[in-house]
Amino acid sequence: MTRNPLFSTYRTSENRVTSSLLAVLQRLESHIVERILGGAIGETTLSLLTYTNQPTQGKDAPSVPDASISASFRWLFEVKTTKSALTKPGQLGNHLSLLTGTHADERLFVLTPDPEQPKGVTELADPRVVWFNFAALSQSIDALLADPDELVGEQGVFLLRELQALFRLDDLLEHEDVAIVAAREAYPEYLRHGAYVCQPNRSFRSGITHFGFYTDKAIRQEIAAILYSEEAVHFTLEEATRRKADPKPEVIRIGELIEHLLAEDARAEGAEYKVLLLSTAKDDRTVLLPHLVTNTKLDASGRTTAWTQGQRYVRLSALGKGPRTTGELDTLH
Known part of the structure; x- marks a missing residue:
């Protein structure tokens, strides 16, 4: 039986998630908090408290204590529960003005569901700003709880699993990682060559890992992994010869x-095209759906209309649940 998450007092997702995260962290031992946050940001030296035996006090100190526990840090958090919410650094810059250098370790942790670092964080380019996403935080929790050498009490395990359940409920752990393109001609070309070729510099959402094809009123079964891409390739025989002599496969x-x-005669000689190399239909890296996903999308008058005429994005996990129609896929998504 599915349980509801423990923390749900706020109506808005951002406040609910932030409040629940703090509620869990304040009930955990400091070294566990260090491990979880450090794992999420990839930093093994993250430290809330410093424990020292026989701390040195300087040559003129009247005595040497047996031990000390000390702390000098200020960590601020900015939490977003919608993707692409931090396109500009303004809000984060205002937060940084609160870090005045009075603590030895001052940071602004930025937690979002984005698959890649938000533009606002990148543009700020301040080493005190540390971004991570909910997926990384959840993976860090999994690693902690799977470590036989890390002792976490029953209450801590319960709280952390409930926090993960809240992340899942608010749809924070996954992102659209599959691009589905309209592909009347591109799909047979993919089957022949294991590639997708389109106009140069065509934009696809960041974070996509797989490519699928919609044609003949259905999403085809092959969901190919993206192996390599170039934005503008010059299609000439001279360029083909030059590349074939290159050591890179x-x-x-x-x-x-x-x-x-x-x-x-499928492309104009001398023109430029964007090229994505994909795993082939027989490659183990290609996800093969159990059946076609048939289009059931209707327009306002009740007539069948194309599910996509350009490109749409879905989750690989939703496709993996085996929907038979695009209506089922949209519901899962």
Whole structure:
């Protein structure tokens, strides 16, 4: 039976998640908090408290204590529960003005559901700002609880698992990692060459790892892994020859692709195209759905309309649940 998460006093997702996170952290031992946050940001030296035996006090000190426990830090948190909410650094810059240098360790932790570091954090370029996402935080919790050498009490385990349940309920642990493109001609081309070729510098959402194809009123079964991409490739026989002499296998493969597509008269010689090299239909890295996902999308008048005429994004986990129709997929998504 599915349990409801423990913490849900606030109505808005951002306040509820922030309040629940703090409620859990304040009930955990300091070294566990250090381990969880340090694991999420990839820093093993994160420290709330410093424990020292025989602390040195300087040569003129009247005595040497047997031990000391000390702390000098201020950590601020900014939590967002919607993707792409930090496109500008303004709010974070205002938070940084509160870090005045009065503590030895001053940081602004930024927690969002984005698959990659938000633009606002990148533009700020301040070493005191540390970004991580909910997926990294949840993975750090899993690593902690799976470590046989780390003793976590029953209450701590319960609280951490309930916190993860809240993250899942608020849809914070996953992101759209599959691009599905309209592909009447691109799908058969993919089957022949294991690639997707389109106009140069075409934009796809950051964080996508797989590529799927919508044609003949259905999403096809092959969900290919993206292996390599280039924004603007010059399609000439000279360029194909040059690339085929390169030691890098992905560059060689693009050279061969140029040669094949020009021979098929499928692309204009001399033009530039964006190229994505994909895992082939028989490659183990390609996720093979159990069946086609048939389109059931209707327009306002009740007539069937295309599920996508350009590109749409879905979760690989939703596709993995085996929806038979795009309506089922949209519900899962």
